[in-house]
Amino acid sequence: MTDSGQLAPLRLESTPVLVADRLREGILDGTFPPRTQLSEVALAQQLSVSRGPIREAMQRLLQEGLLRGERNRGVFVVDLGASDVRDIYLARGAVERTAAAIVAEHGTEADFAAIQAKVDDLAAAVDDNWVELTRLDLQFHLALVAAAGSARLDRMFRTLMAESQLCIARLEPFYAGRGEVVREHQAILDALRIKDLAAADRLVAEHMEISATRLASGGTD
Amino acid sequence: MTDSGQLAPLRLESTPVLVADRLREGILDGTFPPRTQLSEVALAQQLSVSRGPIREAMQRLLQEGLLRGERNRGVFVVDLGASDVRDIYLARGAVERTAAAIVAEHGTEADFAAIQAKVDDLAAAVDDNWVELTRLDLQFHLALVAAAGSARLDRMFRTLMAESQLCIARLEPFYAGRGEVVREHQAILDALRIKDLAAADRLVAEHMEISATRLASGGTD
DNA sequence: AATCGTCTCATTGTCGACATTATACATGTC
DNA sequence: GACATGTATAATGTCGACAATGAGACGATT
Numbered sequence: 001m002t003d004s005g006q007l008a009p010l011r012l013e014s015t016p017v018l019v020a021d022r023l024r025e026g027i028l029d030g031t032f033p034p035r036t037q038l039s040e041v042a043l044a045q046q047l048s049v050s051r052g053p054i055r056e057a058m059q060r061l062l063q064e065g066l067l068r069g070e071r072n073r074g075v076f077v078v079d080l081g082a083s084d085v086r087d088i089y090l091a092r093g094a095v096e097r098t099a100a101a102i103v104a105e106h107g108t109e110a111d112f113a114a115i116q117a118k119v120d121d122l123a124a125a126v127d128d129n130w131v132e133l134t135r136l137d138l139q140f141h142l143a144l145v146a147a148a149g150s151a152r153l154d155r156m157f158r159t160l161m162a163e164s165q166l167c168i169a170r171l172e173p174f175y176a177g178r179g180e181v182v183r184e185h186q187a188i189l190d191a192l193r194i195k196d197l198a199a200a201d202r203l204v205a206e207h208m209e210i211s212a213t214r215l216a217s218g219g220t221d
Numbered sequence: 222m223t224d225s226g227q228l229a230p231l232r233l234e235s236t237p238v239l240v241a242d243r244l245r246e247g248i249l250d251g252t253f254p255p256r257t258q259l260s261e262v263a264l265a266q267q268l269s270v271s272r273g274p275i276r277e278a279m280q281r282l283l284q285e286g287l288l289r290g291e292r293n294r295g296v297f298v299v300d301l302g303a304s305d306v307r308d309i310y311l312a313r314g315a316v317e318r319t320a321a322a323i324v325a326e327h328g329t330e331a332d333f334a335a336i337q338a339k340v341d342d343l344a345a346a347v348d349d350n351w352v353e354l355t356r357l358d359l360q361f362h363l364a365l366v367a368a369a370g371s372a373r374l375d376r377m378f379r380t381l382m383a384e385s386q387l388c389i390a391r392l393e394p395f396y397a398g399r400g401e402v403v404r405e406h407q408a409i410l411d412a413l414r415i416k417d418l419a420a421a422d423r424l425v426a427e428h429m430e431i432s433a434t435r436l437a438s439g440g441t442d
Numbered sequence: 443a444a445t446c447g448t449c450t451c452a453t454t455g456t457c458g459a460c461a462t463t464a465t466a467c468a469t470g471t472c
Numbered sequence: 473g474a475c476a477t478g479t480a481t482a483a484t485g486t487c488g489a490c491a492a493t494g495a496g497a498c499g500a501t502t
Contacts, residue, residue: 071484
């Protein structure tokens with residue numbers, strides 16, 4: 001998997017991308033709580049860059065749905081309500097059910113192995129760190145979508161993943177026990193392996209339904 | 222629908238949005254053919270604005286998938302191949318099938334009327350103007366997704382719509398006759414009205430399949 | 443003759459400063 | 473005292489200029 005012998009480019013990412021990553025991290029880990037305004041000048045000073053790259057990074061996060069912009073006012077961290085949670089998981093269902101159908105039909109053994117690795121990571125994780133559990137949870141779904149090999153499904157899922165992470169981090173749900181979650185994911189993978197499209201579709205749809213309900217029950221609309 | 226007596230804001234949209242609209246229009250109508258580079262300074266002079274808004278507009282089109290950026294090189298109009306066409310319609314299937322399921326279950330008479338209006342527009346259009354026909358075609362699908370009332374499905378569809386328009390405009394397909402297209406769309410709407418989820422899902426999936434095959438056959442991979 | 447090194451040119455990346463906009467507070471008038 | 477108006481301030485929006493990067497052309501060297 002690693003391309004040893006090949007040298008990586010000196011600068012992997014451009015400055016605006018680096019800034020966007022830092023901001024996204026800050027939003028997801030609670031450094032910037034919902035509804036807080038992100039000042040361009042303040043961030044520019046803290047990160048020792050000009051306002052240009054900051055604005056460009058904000059543009060990306062606006063498109064990702066993590067920030068909300070008001071004309072001539074500024075950008076604010078989004079505040080996701082219960083209806084947003086339902087909508088996010090509805091959209092994820094649309095993406096992941098299609099991805100599952102493709103993987104079930106055309107998935108290779110390498111694809112299944114990659115997804116299985118994510119299930120194993122989830123099973124091996126410690127129970128008490130729920131932040132890590134949700135991260136690994138999303139990694140499974142990312143691997144599932146990646147296995148479908150669709151650039152656009154992947155693009156759409158990544159923005160939804162960021163939004164999922166945001167509302168998960170904010171609500172701090174009881175994660176329903178590791179064992180149950182591992183079983184749910186393993187069941188999806190098993191259905192994919194035996195090319196049972198109907199079962200895979202149903203399991204993914206149910207998984208979205210359950211996750212959305214779990215999260216939405218704790219939030220305000 | 223019109224709010225007479227009320228004055229609209231002086232500037233509806235910000236400068237970068239206006240610029241993005243102009244650029245998108247130019248890309249879709251062939252003013253900027255695929256693989257052409259968009260120079261920041263040239264566009265800034267032509268539009269009489271600074272490079273800042275230009276860069277911001279380009280950011281949006283990059284996210285929409287209409288432009289491709291290379292570090293320290295510039296941005297270029299994307300060149301979509303047959304595999305991209307298939308991928309776009311795969312992703313559209315994911316979005317629109319989910320939207321159709323929602324509309325079939327919870328759609329109001331107003332929703333159906335709005336979609337029916339798009340079918341009527343399509344039926345009333347003149348035959349020879351295929352550019353207009355494809356535009357109206359996409360308007361139907363936009364209305365369908367809008368009726369689902371999901372902000373994220375809508376967001377995802379709009380970017381896919383732009384990409385669809387691009388590869389349609391580039392390939393200039395024979396549009397398969399207006400009558401056939403009208404029947405296909407009317408059939409989808411009819412299935413939604415009678416809440417036949419299975420039929421609606423199948424019809425939308427087939428519509429995507431047919432459209433993708435129609436377009437991909439003419440392009441290069 | 444082929445290759446490497448250097449130069450030039452055009453373009454993007456970044457920066458600091460000015461212009462514009464919106465909010466909040468103070469002021470004046472009825 | 474309450475409302476409308478004017479002003480101050482802090483933010484974003486925009487601009488022009490400088491720096492850095494990459495591509496192509498030209499010439500020198502082996």
